[in-house]
Amino acid sequence: MDYDVIIIGGGPGGYIAAERLAHAGKKVCVAEQDTVGGTCLNVGCIPTKSLLNSAKLYRHALESEKFGVSVQGVSANWETMQAWKAQTVTTLVGGVLQLLKRGKVDVRNAHASLVGPGKVRVGDEELSCEHVIVATGSVPVMPPIPGAQDNPAVVDSTGLLEISELPKRLVIIGGGVIGVEFASIFGALGTEVHVIEMLPEIVPFMDDELGSLLRSAIPGVTFHLGCQVTEIKGSTVVFSDPEGKTNTLEADVVLMAVGRKPATEGWGANEAGLELDRRGVRVDDTMRTNLPNVWAVGDVTGRSLLAHAAYRMGEIAAAHIIDGAKAKADGQVLREECIPWAVYSLPEAAGVGLTEAQLADQGIEPVTVTVPLVLSGRFVAENGVKEPGAVKLIAEAKSRVIRGIHMVGNYAPETIWGAAATLEQELSIDDLRQVIFPHPTVSEGIREAAWAIAD
Structure with missing residues (x-):
C-alpha cells in the first residue's frame, strides 16, 4: 500500500x-x-x-x-x-x-x-x-443565457479578478455573496455598478429585514430585484422587470455571478x-x-x-x-444549521442559523428582535450614527432557545463565531444574557439583542 x-x-x-x-x-x-x-x-x-x-x-x-x-x-x-x-x-x-x-x-x-x-x-x-x-x-455556474457564451464582455469571478483596468460600467448578474462583494469593490472605486437579481432580495440566506438593510447601505450600486436576464447582445444586457417590461443596460464588463x-x-x-x-x-x-x-x-x-x-x-x-x-x-459530525456565513461587502454582514421565515415554516412560533448597532459604543466611535448596522436575534417563542443570529455592520464576520457557538450549544436567551461581552465592541450588539427581546 x-x-x-x-x-x-x-x-x-x-x-x-x-x-x-x-x-x-x-x-x-x-x-x-x-x-x-x-x-x-x-x-x-x-x-x-x-x-x-x-x-x-x-x-x-x-x-x-x-x-x-x-x-x-x-x-x-x-x-x-x-x-x-x-x-x-x-x-x-x-x-x-x-x-x-x-x-x-x-x-x-x-x-x-x-x-x-x-x-x-x-x-x-x-x-x-x-x-x-x-x-x-x-x-x-454559467446559465444558458443567449449571447453569454463565447462573449468577451462576459466573465466569471475568476476573469473579473484578472481585468487589467477598472471598468467604467459593470453589470453583475446575480445578487448573492459573489455578486454583492464585487459590487462593493467596484462601486466603492467609482465604477457605475448595476446588479440584476431574479429573487425579491439579495443574499437569499439572509433574513429579509437585514438583506434590505444591507442592500440600501452599499454605496454606488443600483440593484434591480425580481428581474430576469433574457439576452446579452455584445455588451448590452437585456432583462425583464417584475412587470414584464424589457430593459437594457450597457456595460464594459458583465459579471456572471449566479453561483457555483x-x-x-x-x-x-x-x-x-x-x-x-x-x-x-x-x-x-x-x-x-x-x-x-x-x-x-x-x-x-x-x-x-x-x-x-x-x-x-x-x-x-x-x-x-x-x-x-x-x-x-466526541460527536464529530457536521451540523449544517450551525455553519456561519459572511458577506465581506461594504458594509459587512454575517449570520448563522435560521431566518424568522424559516423558523415559522417549520411550524415553530418565532420570537425576534432587531437592535441597531448604534447601541455599540465602538460602532458609533468608528462609524458615526448614520452608518447602517443592526443585529437580529431569532428564537423559539416557547423554549426561548436561540435559532438564528444575523448581523449587518462592520466587524460582523469577526463577531459571528460567538453566535455560531451559541447555536452549537443550544443556548437560550437567558443563557446568552449571562455571557460577559468585552466593552466597547461591536459584539455587544448581540448582548443588547438578548436583553431587548420580549420576555
Missing part, C-alpha cells in the same frame, strides 16, 4: 484534512492539478478580500475629513491593487505548502481520478491507499460507483460516501459551499480516519 490516505484536491477541505492526518502520523498524498489552496485561496475568498481592503481604504480616505483627518490627492491605482492581491495570494499559498511539507505530505501537481475504494490514478500512475478523500471543490456548483465530473465519480444526489457527492454527517473508506469534503458535497465549512468537513473526515471510535464518542 502506497499511502494511508490519498486526497483528491488541495483546496481548504483537502489541505486541512492532510494537515490533521499528517499530524497524527498518517502517510498522506495530496493530488492537485492546479495550485494548492483551491478556489478560495487563489481565485475566491483571499483575492477578493485583498481588493475589498483596498476599496475600503480608498473609501475611508475620501471620508476621513469628518473624523478630523484631511487627505489630499486621494486616488485609486488598480494596477497596484492587483499587485497587492497577487502578493497576498502568493504568500498564503506558500504558507500552506510549507505546512504540508512540514507534515511530510506528498503533494503531487497532477490530475487525479478515483478508480475505486483504495485506488486512485494520479497522473499516469495508479496508487493504492487505505482511505480516499474527495475534495474536488466547485465550478462557476459541485465539481462532480472529470475525476471518475460515476465510473467508480460513487453515489451522487441533487446537491453533489452524497455523504453522511461524518463525510462518508457509499463506497467503503471513501470520504468527500467541501464544496463537492453540496452541503455548504463555504471554505470554513470545508475546513470543518476535512477535520471531521480526518478524525474518523484517525480514530473512528473516539471521533464518534
Whole structure:
C-alpha cells in the first residue's frame, strides 16, 4: 500500500484534512492539478478580500475629513491593487505548502481520478491507499443565457479578478455573496455598478429585514430585484422587470455571478460507483460516501459551499480516519444549521442559523428582535450614527432557545463565531444574557439583542 490516505484536491477541505492526518502520523498524498489552496485561496475568498481592503481604504480616505483627518490627492491605482492581491495570494499559498511539507505530505501537481475504494490514478500512475478523500471543490455556474457564451464582455469571478483596468460600467448578474462583494469593490472605486437579481432580495440566506438593510447601505450600486436576464447582445444586457417590461443596460464588463456548483465530473465519480444526489457527492454527517473508506469534503458535497465549512468537513473526515471510535464518542459530525456565513461587502454582514421565515415554516412560533448597532459604543466611535448596522436575534417563542443570529455592520464576520457557538450549544436567551461581552465592541450588539427581546 502506497499511502494511508490519498486526497483528491488541495483546496481548504483537502489541505486541512492532510494537515490533521499528517499530524497524527498518517502517510498522506495530496493530488492537485492546479495550485494548492483551491478556489478560495487563489481565485475566491483571499483575492477578493485583498481588493475589498483596498476599496475600503480608498473609501475611508475620501471620508476621513469628518473624523478630523484631511487627505489630499486621494486616488485609486488598480494596477497596484492587483499587485497587492497577487502578493497576498502568493504568500498564503506558500504558507500552506510549507505546512504540508512540514507534515511530510506528498503533494503531487497532477490530475487525479478515483478508480475505486483504495485506488486512485494520479497522473499516469495508479496508487493504492487505505482511505480516499474527495475534495474536488466547485465550478462557476454559467446559465444558458443567449449571447453569454463565447462573449468577451462576459466573465466569471475568476476573469473579473484578472481585468487589467477598472471598468467604467459593470453589470453583475446575480445578487448573492459573489455578486454583492464585487459590487462593493467596484462601486466603492467609482465604477457605475448595476446588479440584476431574479429573487425579491439579495443574499437569499439572509433574513429579509437585514438583506434590505444591507442592500440600501452599499454605496454606488443600483440593484434591480425580481428581474430576469433574457439576452446579452455584445455588451448590452437585456432583462425583464417584475412587470414584464424589457430593459437594457450597457456595460464594459458583465459579471456572471449566479453561483457555483459541485465539481462532480472529470475525476471518475460515476465510473467508480460513487453515489451522487441533487446537491453533489452524497455523504453522511461524518463525510462518508457509499463506497467503503471513501470520504468527500467541501464544496463537492453540496452541503455548504463555504471554505470554513470545508475546513470543518476535512477535520471531521480526518478524525474518523484517525480514530473512528473516539471521533464518534466526541460527536464529530457536521451540523449544517450551525455553519456561519459572511458577506465581506461594504458594509459587512454575517449570520448563522435560521431566518424568522424559516423558523415559522417549520411550524415553530418565532420570537425576534432587531437592535441597531448604534447601541455599540465602538460602532458609533468608528462609524458615526448614520452608518447602517443592526443585529437580529431569532428564537423559539416557547423554549426561548436561540435559532438564528444575523448581523449587518462592520466587524460582523469577526463577531459571528460567538453566535455560531451559541447555536452549537443550544443556548437560550437567558443563557446568552449571562455571557460577559468585552466593552466597547461591536459584539455587544448581540448582548443588547438578548436583553431587548420580549420576555
